[in-house]
Amino acid sequence: MSSTAAGWLQAALLVVALVAVHKPLGDWMARVFTTDPVPEGPKSRLRPVGHWRVERLVHRAVGVDADTEQRWPVYLRSVLAFSLVSVLALYLLQRVQQWLPLDNEMAAVEPGSAWNTAVSFVTNTNWQGYSGESTMGHLVQMAGLAVQNFVSAGVGIAVAVALVRGFARSGTDRLGNFWVDLTRALTRVLLPLAVVATVVLVLGGVVQNLSSGTDANTLVGATQFLPGGPVASQEAIKELGTNGGGFYNANSAHPFEGPSAWVSLFQVFLLLVIPFSLPRTFGRMVGDRRQGLAIVGVMAGLATASLALTSWAQARAGGAALQLAGAATEGQEVRFGGPLSALFGTATTLTSTGAVNSMHDSYTPTGGMLVLANMMLGEVAPGGVGSGLYGMLVLAVVAVFVAGLMVGRTPEYLGKKLGRREMTLASLYVLVTPVLVLTGTAVAVATDTGLGSLLNSGSHGLSEVLYAFTSASNNNGSAFAGLSANTPFYNTALGLAMAFGRFLPIVLVVALAGRLATQGKAPVTAGTLPTHQPLFVGLLGAVVLVVVGLTYFPALALGPLAEALA
Amino acid sequence: MSALRSGRQLVAAVRALLVATVVLGLAYPLVMTGVAQLIAPARADGSLVSVDGSVVGSSLIGQSFTDEDGDPLPEYFQTRPSASDYDGAASGGSNLGPNSEELIAAVGERRADVAAFIGVAESEVPADAVTASGSGLDPDISPEYAALQVRRVAEARGVPVDDVQALVTEHTDGRDLGFIGAPHVRVLELNLALDQRFDAES
Numbered sequence: 001m002s003s004t005a006a007g008w009l010q011a012a013l014l015v016v017a018l019v020a021v022h023k024p025l026g027d028w029m030a031r032v033f034t035t036d037p038v039p040e041g042p043k044s045r046l047r048p049v050g051h052w053r054v055e056r057l058v059h060r061a062v063g064v065d066a067d068t069e070q071r072w073p074v075y076l077r078s079v080l081a082f083s084l085v086s087v088l089a090l091y092l093l094q095r096v097q098q099w100l101p102l103d104n105e106m107a108a109v110e111p112g113s114a115w116n117t118a119v120s121f122v123t124n125t126n127w128q129g130y131s132g133e134s135t136m137g138h139l140v141q142m143a144g145l146a147v148q149n150f151v152s153a154g155v156g157i158a159v160a161v162a163l164v165r166g167f168a169r170s171g172t173d174r175l176g177n178f179w180v181d182l183t184r185a186l187t188r189v190l191l192p193l194a195v196v197a198t199v200v201l202v203l204g205g206v207v208q209n210l211s212s213g214t215d216a217n218t219l220v221g222a223t224q225f226l227p228g229g230p231v232a233s234q235e236a237i238k239e240l241g242t243n244g245g246g247f248y249n250a251n252s253a254h255p256f257e258g259p260s261a262w263v264s265l266f267q268v269f270l271l272l273v274i275p276f277s278l279p280r281t282f283g284r285m286v287g288d289r290r291q292g293l294a295i296v297g298v299m300a301g302l303a304t305a306s307l308a309l310t311s312w313a314q315a316r317a318g319g320a321a322l323q324l325a326g327a328a329t330e331g332q333e334v335r336f337g338g339p340l341s342a343l344f345g346t347a348t349t350l351t352s353t354g355a356v357n358s359m360h361d362s363y364t365p366t367g368g369m370l371v372l373a374n375m376m377l378g379e380v381a382p383g384g385v386g387s388g389l390y391g392m393l394v395l396a397v398v399a400v401f402v403a404g405l406m407v408g409r410t411p412e413y414l415g416k417k418l419g420r421r422e423m424t425l426a427s428l429y430v431l432v433t434p435v436l437v438l439t440g441t442a443v444a445v446a447t448d449t450g451l452g453s454l455l456n457s458g459s460h461g462l463s464e465v466l467y468a469f470t471s472a473s474n475n476n477g478s479a480f481a482g483l484s485a486n487t488p489f490y491n492t493a494l495g496l497a498m499a500f501g502r503f504l505p506i507v508l509v510v511a512l513a514g515r516l517a518t519q520g521k522a523p524v525t526a527g528t529l530p531t532h533q534p535l536f537v538g539l540l541g542a543v544v545l546v547v548v549g550l551t552y553f554p555a556l557a558l559g560p561l562a563e564a565l566a
Numbered sequence: 567m568s569a570l571r572s573g574r575q576l577v578a579a580v581r582a583l584l585v586a587t588v589v590l591g592l593a594y595p596l597v598m599t600g601v602a603q604l605i606a607p608a609r610a611d612g613s614l615v616s617v618d619g620s621v622v623g624s625s626l627i628g629q630s631f632t633d634e635d636g637d638p639l640p641e642y643f644q645t646r647p648s649a650s651d652y653d654g655a656a657s658g659g660s661n662l663g664p665n666s667e668e669l670i671a672a673v674g675e676r677r678a679d680v681a682a683f684i685g686v687a688e689s690e691v692p693a694d695a696v697t698a699s700g701s702g703l704d705p706d707i708s709p710e711y712a713a714l715q716v717r718r719v720a721e722a723r724g725v726p727v728d729d730v731q732a733l734v735t736e737h738t739d740g741r742d743l744g745f746i747g748a749p750h751v752r753v754l755e756l757n758l759a760l761d762q763r764f765d766a767e768s
Contacts, residue, residue, distance in 0.1 A: 001745060009745040062582045074575075081575035085583055133655055143591030150590045151583075179578060186586070191594065198598045199605070205626060208602035208610040213654075216614070216621045218629045219757055220639065225654040226612055226624050233598040250657035253700030255626035256612060261747020317693075319664020325673045327693035331659040334646070334694050334706040335739075337748025359659035359700045368664070460663035482661035563665060 007311055007339025010265055014343070017269055018276050025273065026280025026292070032188045033161045034285065035069075035176055046284065051180075058183050069174035072514025075162055078178035079155060079506060083122050086148060090118040093144040094136075103137035104212040116491040121148035123502035124156060124384055126238070126245030126354055126477035127494060129486035133227045133248045138210060145245060146234045150194075153241030153274075154185035156386025159506050160278060161285075163390045166513030167414045168286045170521045175513055189274070190240060197236035197270055204266070205259030206232040231256055239270035242384040244354030244477045252344070252357040253333055261335050264357050268344055271353045275382035276300075278389040286414055290532035295392055297537045302381035302544065307346045310370045314342040318364030318564065328367065331359025342367065349374035352384030354477025361456075361464065361480040368480070369560030372467050375474045376552045377544055378433060384475060390509045392540075396531070397426045397512075399543040403529050403536075412528060415521035425512040432504045433473045434551040436497045440469035441555065449489040455482030459566070463559035468494060473501035615754065623754050628652055628705040631757060638683055640722035642757045643707070643715050643734075646694055647676055650702035659700045673697065684714050706750035709738055725764050733759050 001009075034046040051059070051066060059066040070078065093100075094109035094117060109117065113130050120127045121144075130136070136145065158181035165175055202208050211228030218224050231247045235257055238245060252258040252267055276296060283292020315338055317323045322330060332341050341358035348355050349371040360371050374381075380391040401418055404411030411418040418426075444450030444465045454461040467480040472494040479485070485494060522528075530536065602610035613625045623629050630652045631642035638644050645652070649660040662669035676696040681688040692710040712734050720727040737756040740749050 001741070003748070006741055006745040006748075013746075058585055061585050062578050064578055077572055077575045078578070081572065081579040082582060085576065085579040089583055089587075131656065131658070133657065142595040143587050146595065147583075147587050147591040151586050179582065182582070186590070191590070194594070195598070199601065202598075202602040202606050202610055205609045205613055207612045208599050209612070210599060211611070214612070214614065214621055216623045216629075218623055219642070219754070219761065220629075220631055220633070222630075224623060224627070224629055224652065226614070226621075226627060227654055228612065230595040230599055232602060232610070233595040248657050250659070250701040250703070253659070254657050255624075255628075255701060255703055255705055259613070259626050260742060262742040265742075265746050321662070321666055321669035321673050322664045322697075324670060324677070325693045325697050327697075328664070329693040330662065330664070330669065330697040331700045332697070333699050333701060333704050334708055334750045335704075335747050337741075340747050357700065359661055361661040361663060362659060362669075364664050455661060456663040456666050458665075460665060463663075480661070480663075481659070482663065563663075566665070 003337060003339060004315065007343070010340060011307060011343060014265065014269055014272070018272055021273055022277040022280050022296070025277040027284060029189060029277065029281040030284035032184050033181060033281070035180060052187065055183050055187055059179065062179055064177070064179040066177060066180050069177050071173045072175050072510050075175045075178050076507060076510040079159065079510070080503065082151070082182070083155065083503065086122045086151065087118045090121060090144050090148060091115055094118065094140055097137045097140050100139050102139040102210065106135060106137040109135060112488050112491040113486055116495045119495045119498050120477065121145050121243070121245060122152055123475050123498045124152035124241070124243055124352065124387070125472060125475040125498045125502070126243045127472055127479065127498060128245055128477070129491055131249035132246055138229055141234060141247060142230055146237060149234065149237040149241045149243040149245070150186060150190055151182065153190055153237070153243065153385040154182045156384055157185040157189070158182050158386070159509055160386035160389040163393055163509050163513040164282050164285045166516035167416060169517045170519060172517050173514065175510070175517060190237065193240055194233070194236040197240060198232045200266060201232040201235055201263065204263035206235055206263065207256045208232040227256065235267070236270070238355060239267045239353065240274060242271055242275065242351045242353040244348065246355060252355045253359070258336070258357050261337070261340055264336055264340055264344060267355070268347045271351050271355065272347055272382065274385045275351055275388040278386065282389060282393070288532065291414065294532045294537050295389070295396065298540045298544070299380070299382040299388070299392065301537070301541055302377065303346070303350050306350060306370060306374055306381070307343060310346045310367055311339055311342045313364050313366035313370060314338055316364065318366055322364060328364050331362035333358065345371050346374065348478055349476060350377070350379070350381050350383070352379040352387060352474060352476045354471065356478055359481060360467075360478060361482045365560055365564035368463065369556060369564060371478070372463065372470060372560060373548070373556070375470045375476045376548050378548070379474045379476065380544065387475065391505070394426050394429045394509065394512070395544055396540055397422065398430060399536070399540040400529060400531065401426070402543060403539060409527055412522050413531060415524070416516050416519050417522055421515055422512060425508045425515070429505050429508045430547060433501055436473035436501050437466070437469045438555060440473065440493055440497050441466050444469070444493065447489070449487070453484040453487055453490060455484065459559050459562040463563065466555055466559050469497055472497040475502050615758065617758070622758070625752065625755055626705055627654060627703045629754060640683070640718055642760070643712060643719060643751070643753050645753050646704050646707060647696065647698045648702040648704070649698045652703060654703065657701050657703055659702060660698045684718050686714055690714065705752060705754060707753055709749050709751055712738070712751040719760070723760070723764050729763070730760070733763065
């Protein structure tokens with residue numbers, strides 16, 4: 001079988017699996033998050049479900065009244081308080097790991113790196129300036145990093161659910177209870193899926209032990225260190241929660257994280273499954289499944305186009321070094337091969353995961369530009385767990401507004417009038433990441449400190465910096481790893497980009513949700529723009545591409561585009 | 567009033583994180599470790615390969631087959647170039663860009679070296695033989711690279727080419743399920759089989 005044919009069969013198997021799972025999982029999540037005492041929509045058959053006994057225990061331990069819903073400012077304060085506490089706790093844990101058990105004789109993490117890593121994991125970015133096997137003990141990996149892998153994904157789901165409730169509800173100032181939503185995201189979605197995924201990964205050869213490593217005497221009489229660690233349990237949630245932070249430096253390219261090709265394909269499935277199921281959840285909760293279908297249609301269309309382009313670009317050896325070698329195998333594992341590496345690279349940058357099974361910095365110029373452009377889409381196709389859905393819904397608001405301007409009517413989406421306040425929030429949302437990416441990159445390349453970290457010079461050097469700020473601001477976390485980012489400048493600057501890139505959009509989304517929930521529902525009339533038909537799918541896709549194109553084209557032209565055309 | 571409410575959220579946040587740390591950060595990984603050690607202990611421990619009770623490596627992790635000076639040993643199948651020299655404590659790729667001068671020079675040098683070492687034309691050297699992997703620990707080489715090395719290994723060991731070829735075939739995996747990933751040759755196990763099979767001769 002040719003490599004290309006095998007590549008398309010892999011992608012086809014993935015699509016079949018996602019289509020099969022998104023319905024039950026999406027419906028399940030819709031049931032889980034239907035918590036208000038009144039049915040959510042006229043066509044919805046969802047009924048609120050009660051707390052599980054174990055969840056009541058959690059609510060008691062947390063000290064919240066689980067049956068009281070929150071207004072949007074309180075919901076937001078809960079999100080921010082939880083994230084703030086998480087950053088501080090994770091920072092502290094890294095700083096004192098040498099005094100705790102299971103430290104594997106690792107020293108305290110340096111302050112700059114610890115701050116960067118704490119922000120990185122709490123914001124669901126998992127940018128890694130450090131090398132896992134030589135920095136983090138098992139306790140920090142388990143009780144620090146993996147915990148944030150779970151809860152940051154839970155926060156993403158909670159915020160997405162709050163926005164969906166904003167559309168679904170009318171005439172109320174209540175959005176739900178953050179603590180209940182977070183708990184349910186963990187007890188009913190993330191933890192059960194992670195347990196199943198861990199078992200599959202272990203059977204596939206991913207390591208899961210508490211050993212601090214083994215010294216092997218190799219065939220030629222040398223000594224080789226073989227690391228240990230509770231990797232599979234972390235790998236499972238790293239993909240499921242679209243986190244992406246590798247246990248080891250080489251991430252999913254490391255044979256102990258990605259031992260075989262089918263395991264790697266399974267990991268791609270894990271990182272796509274929740275983001276592609278949430279639109280179904282959205283459709284069910286607003287009482288019109290077709291609305292979810294339209295959203296998932298845009299996501300799938302963009303993802304397919306990106307995969308086709310990246311696979312094509314990676315199959316041809318672009319760039320002088322790769323042409324000399326004969327194929328784009330630098331930074332690539334033999335067992336995965338070209339098509340699976342391109343598939344993983346596409347999926348990880350479209351989902352804000354940032355795990356890698358091949359090194360993006362060594363991709364062909366066109367391939368490297370495409371994975372960079374994937375992140376520039378704003379992580380909405382399908383995006384991170386939760387953040388992909390709320391990002392795409394905000395873009396849908398923008399698309400409806402654009403359509404409204406064309407026909408001269410007040411725009412409405414799902415019966416909600418989009419007035420000045422709503423559009424201000426949506427517009428600010430769209431602006432946050434580009435401002436962070438472009439200012440960050442500009443500052444870095446204008447200073448000697450910023451330029452000092454580049455491995456590659458010229459346009460590829462600019463691409464490395466642009467990639468870093470794009471990855472951080474969009475909470476992706478993958479890297480053109482030639483950039484030595486573990487310096488005070490990049491630890492601080494990228495840390496800020498990650499924090500603002502995560503929480504400013506969340507503030508705007510929760511505020512938008514609160515505003516939408518208070519509105520009544522406008523009746524559907526002959527003049528209402530149908531938002532479940534191919535026309536709208538096309539319009540929304542175009543809005544995503546135009547916004548990205550206009551924003552980033554100049555920067556892309558100076559970096560990867562210049563390199564590809566050189 | 568607002569400060570009081572924020573304070574209440576902070577207290578809830580601290581308690582929530584504590585619960586999460588105990589359940590997700592300790593119970594979950596420890597229970598999963600127990601389950602893994604129960605259902606697949608060898609794999610959970612890193613698929614270690616032992617000879618006479620001593621660990622010689624992991625079937626998943628590549629190693630280099632060179633002498634103390636770093637020169638390739640002709641009696642062993644050679645693995646790919648590694649950005650970390652197969653150091654298990656420092657995984658990673660070169661991260662050199664596709665037009666990097668350093669990478670162009672490295673690829674050119676490796677091509678000449680591999681071609682001279684095997685005794686083939688430079689144009690026959692496959693891409694995986696001259697490029698570093700993403701992990702720096704790639705355990706595999708392409709069937710093309712293995713095929714080129716068969717004659718050299720057989721000569722160095724003074725054994726029939728067909729016998730070496732048979733072992734290569736035995737240690738070659740196709741794509742998973744016929745279409746996932748790429749065909750590859752497991753080098754450590756292959757070299758180990760060579761040693762065990764031809765111990766008397768070498």
